[in-house]
Amino acid sequence: MVEFLSRPWPWYVAGPLIGLTVPILLLLGNRMLGISSNFRHLCAAVSPGRSEFFRYDWKRVGGWNLVFALGLVLGGYLGGVVLASPDPVAISAATVADLQALGVEDFSGLVPSDVFSWAGLFSLKGFVMLVLGGFLVGFGTAYAGGCTSGHAISGLADLQPASLIAVVGFFIGGLIGTFVVLPLIF
Amino acid sequence: MSATVMERADRGSTALSRLGGFLGYLLVGAFFGLVMTKSEAISWFRIQEMFRFQSFHMYGLIFTAVGVAALSLFVLRRTGARALTGERIVVPPKELGRGYRYWIGGTMFGLGWALTGACPGPLFVHLGRGVSVILVVIASAVLGTRLYGHLRPKLPHY
Numbered sequence: 001m002v003e004f005l006s007r008p009w010p011w012y013v014a015g016p017l018i019g020l021t022v023p024i025l026l027l028l029g030n031r032m033l034g035i036s037s038n039f040r041h042l043c044a045a046v047s048p049g050r051s052e053f054f055r056y057d058w059k060r061v062g063g064w065n066l067v068f069a070l071g072l073v074l075g076g077y078l079g080g081v082v083l084a085s086p087d088p089v090a091i092s093a094a095t096v097a098d099l100q101a102l103g104v105e106d107f108s109g110l111v112p113s114d115v116f117s118w119a120g121l122f123s124l125k126g127f128v129m130l131v132l133g134g135f136l137v138g139f140g141t142a143y144a145g146g147c148t149s150g151h152a153i154s155g156l157a158d159l160q161p162a163s164l165i166a167v168v169g170f171f172i173g174g175l176i177g178t179f180v181v182l183p184l185i186f
Numbered sequence: 187m188s189a190t191v192m193e194r195a196d197r198g199s200t201a202l203s204r205l206g207g208f209l210g211y212l213l214v215g216a217f218f219g220l221v222m223t224k225s226e227a228i229s230w231f232r233i234q235e236m237f238r239f240q241s242f243h244m245y246g247l248i249f250t251a252v253g254v255a256a257l258s259l260f261v262l263r264r265t266g267a268r269a270l271t272g273e274r275i276v277v278p279p280k281e282l283g284r285g286y287r288y289w290i291g292g293t294m295f296g297l298g299w300a301l302t303g304a305c306p307g308p309l310f311v312h313l314g315r316g317v318s319v320i321l322v323v324i325a326s327a328v329l330g331t332r333l334y335g336h337l338r339p340k341l342p343h344y
Contacts (some may be wrong), residue, residue, distance in 0.1 A: 005224070011246035014225030018247070019254025021218050023262055028210050030269040033255075035306040039331035046328075053335035064211045069310045076314025079223025080218060084243015089226050095235040108222025110229040111303060111317070130245040133325035134309075138330025141306060143341065144288050145280065147295060151288075152248060155280065157255030162288050163279040168289030169292020170299060171237075175301025178237040179251060184332050 008090065020153055031064055034150030038062065038069045038142035044091045053142075080110070103186040125185045136173075144169065201341025230328045237300055252299050283344025290342070297328075 025031040027171040040054065041062030044151020048054035088108050096107060106113045113120075120126035146155060146164045152170065225247055226232045236244035257276065261267075267275050282288075282329050302313065302323055309327065312320040334341075 008226055009263075011225065011243050012250060014221050014227070015247040015250025016254045017221045018218065018227075018297050019227075019251035021214060022255035023339070024214055024229025025211075025260035026259075026262060026275045026277075027267065027269055028191055028214065029207060029271050030234045030292050035310075037338065038306065038310075039272040039328050040335075042328050043335060049332070050338065051332075051335040054332075058288035064207065064247055064328070067208055067211040068215035070309075071212040071217075071316035072219035072222075072307060072310035073223075073327050074230075075216040075219015076311035077316075078224055078314075079220040080315030081223065083220075083239075085224075088319070089231045091231045091235045092240045095238055095241045096232065098238060098240075099231070099234060107231065107244040110223075110226065110231070110315075111312075112230060113193070116230070116317055120312075129301045130319065130323050131295060131326045133298045134326030134332075135330040136288065136294050136298030137302060137304070137306065137309070137323075138332075139326030139334045140291050140293070140297075140298055140330070142331040144295055145291070146196070147307070148248075148299075149307055151292075153251050153255055154277075157259055157278050158279075159256070160280045162282045163284060165285045165288040166292040169289050170296035173296020173298070174233075174237045174272050174300040175296075176293070177297040181297065181301065186295050 001084065006085050008085055008087075018153065019157070020044035020156060025068075029064060030152070033154045034146055035065070035069065035072075036150055038065050039138050040142060041066055102182060128181070129186045140173070215325070219314060220305055222311055223315070228308035230303060233299065233303040281344060286342040286344065 002162040022033050025033050041058045044054040044056060044058035044062070089110060091107075099107075103112075104112050115123075115129055116125050117126075121130055137147075141150075144151065146163065146166060148170070151160075151166040156167065222228050226245060227244065232241075232244055235241045262275050268283075269275055302309075304320075304323070306327070309320055309324050313324070
């Protein structure tokens with residue numbers, strides 16, 4: 001059973017399960033799935049400064065989401081340690097070839113190990129990808145008012161035009177990152 | 187229960203309901219994190235594959251998720267469903283205007299997503315997997331949000 005669950009799950013199983021999180025959260029407490037606001041709640045909790053953006057009752061508005069994020073950590077342990085798959089991610093041969101041409105060597109994990117490590121942090125590509133990349137995730141999602149869960153899943157499911165624009169933006173940015181920035185830094 | 191009692195249902199008013207709420211959100215988060223991990227949606231390699239349009243995997247994941255979520259929203263609205271807390275389930279619409287915040291913010295996030303191979307959810311999931319350096323990415327993201335809050339009055343939104 002553990003071995004069966006440890007194998008990678010196909011998109012047609014995982015997708016619907018992810019989608020179900022939306023009604024589950026709504027039924028639990030009229031909460032809309034959206035993870036990026038946790039960065040805002042963390043700012044409000046730790047260091048709101050003088051910004052009006054962080055002056056709200058983060059415990060009432062965001063307490064549930066911070067607990068959800070704690071759940072994500074547990075889920076990562078469950079899925080990534082307890083039920084970890086021993087095999088590398090079965091990405092397409094074309095992707096492997098492209099990434100090898102870029103300079104990626106280790107395909108054994110879920111992320112490239114030479115970048116996602118404390119040692120990797122001090123290389124140019126590691127710094128750009130982790131620190132700058134992370135910064136853009138935080139700034140961008142706050143500016144756009146949502147991330148993949150908030151806009152691509154919840155927003156699109158709600159047929160919000162704003163979310164469609166956000167998702168198009170996600171892809172424009174992603175393509176720039178993939179085809180312009182990564183080749184420059186790798 | 188009468189309608190007025192339901193309407194006045196105070197979210198988390200008793201210690202037991204607060205504990206229940208805590209456990210509920212924790213479990214749903216764990217479920218979400220588990221599915222994200224096993225479906226490899228948290229994998230930098232999968233995100234690269236997605237942005238290179240070299241596999242249907244991530245698209246299938248997102249499309250089916252949106253489909254199921256959309257159907258659920260339709261059903262919840264049609265049936266006038268209420269949350270466990272008693273309140274009517276309502277999803278507020280997002281203001282669009284000219285959409286500047288979605289274009290610009292979206293593109294910035296997308297760039298970050300391609301570089302880190304992670305959107306906000308996976309960042310927390312990686313922490314659970316033991317990728318300790320992800321703390322730096324999360325810290326950087328929080329700083330990014332912090333700077334946005336500071337610059338917000340000067341940025342075009344709608």
